Amino acid sequence: MREALRWTGEVSRVVASRKDDKWFVSIRVHTDDANTMVQMSLRDDKPAVGVDVGINTLATCSDGTKYENPRPLKRYLRKLARANRTLSRKTFLSNNWRKAKSRLASVHDRISCIREDSHHKASTAIVRKASRMGIETLNVSGLLKNRKLAKALSDSALSRFLTMLKYKAERRGIPLTEAAMFFASSQTCSSCGSKKSELTLRERIYHCGECGFTCDRDVNAAINLCPV
Numbered sequence: 001m002r003e004a005l006r007w008t009g010e011v012s013r014v015v016a017s018r019k020d021d022k023w024f025v026s027i028r029v030h031t032d033d034a035n036t037m038v039q040m041s042l043r044d045d046k047p048a049v050g051v052d053v054g055i056n057t058l059a060t061c062s063d064g065t066k067y068e069n070p071r072p073l074k075r076y077l078r079k080l081a082r083a084n085r086t087l088s089r090k091t092f093l094s095n096n097w098r099k100a101k102s103r104l105a106s107v108h109d110r111i112s113c114i115r116e117d118s119h120h121k122a123s124t125a126i127v128r129k130a131s132r133m134g135i136e137t138l139n140v141s142g143l144l145k146n147r148k149l150a151k152a153l154s155d156s157a158l159s160r161f162l163t164m165l166k167y168k169a170e171r172r173g174i175p176l177t178e179a180a181m182f183f184a185s186s187q188t189c190s191s192c193g194s195k196k197s198e199l200t201l202r203e204r205i206y207h208c209g210e211c212g213f214t215c216d217r218d219v220n221a222a223i224n225l226c227p228v
């Protein structure tokens with residue numbers, strides 16, 4: 001795996017480290033402040049962006065751009081379920097139990113690495129194109145009632161993704177609006193403002209019965225989250 005340096009400037013320090021069987025490299029780069037100034041001055045030309053987050057599509061922007069969750073994630077979620085089943089069949093504290101436990105930990109680790117990488121890439125791409133941003137507020141107490149493993153994992157990851165968007169926006173001086181907790185971004189028509197009493201998760205296209213507006217469901221939600 002390799003990747004080009006994302007910053008230009010003088011490299012002043014490179015540290016290689018190892019955690020379990022994985023190697024990490026951290027690189028310190030002295031960037032030119034002028035770059036930041038250029039970004040700030042270009043900000044006025046950029047649009048306001050609303051961001052809807054989800055489990056299948058990580059982020060949908062009000063301009064219609066989508067950032068998918070990476071494909072390897074699904075494969076690793078299956079492996080995670082398998083590693084969990086294997087562990088549950090072993091005798092507690094036996095050698096095989098220890099092996100299964102370490103296998104499970106490494107699958108967890110792999111998943112969080114893939115997820116974090118994709119979240120960093122998507123959140124950076126989004127803050128780069130926005131002058132102002134709007135995001136939703138996840139209902140955390142509602143999430144705690146959920147006992148399904150994969151779903152709960154995704155939800156905690158989504159709130160981390162929103163946190164990432166927040167601090168990256170703040171770092172760039174981009175104003176960010178958080179919608180009220182129970183704001184019905186998915187049910188509300190982004191064209192006329194009327195609200196559907198029911199919208200199932202299977203309805204991928206939003207169609208407004210009042211004004212006839214038809215739009216991708218997630219894009220409609222993102223437009224509703226977009227700051228005015």
Ligand SMILES: [Zn+2]
Pocket residue numbers: 189190191192193194208209210211212213
């Ligand atoms: Zn409408």
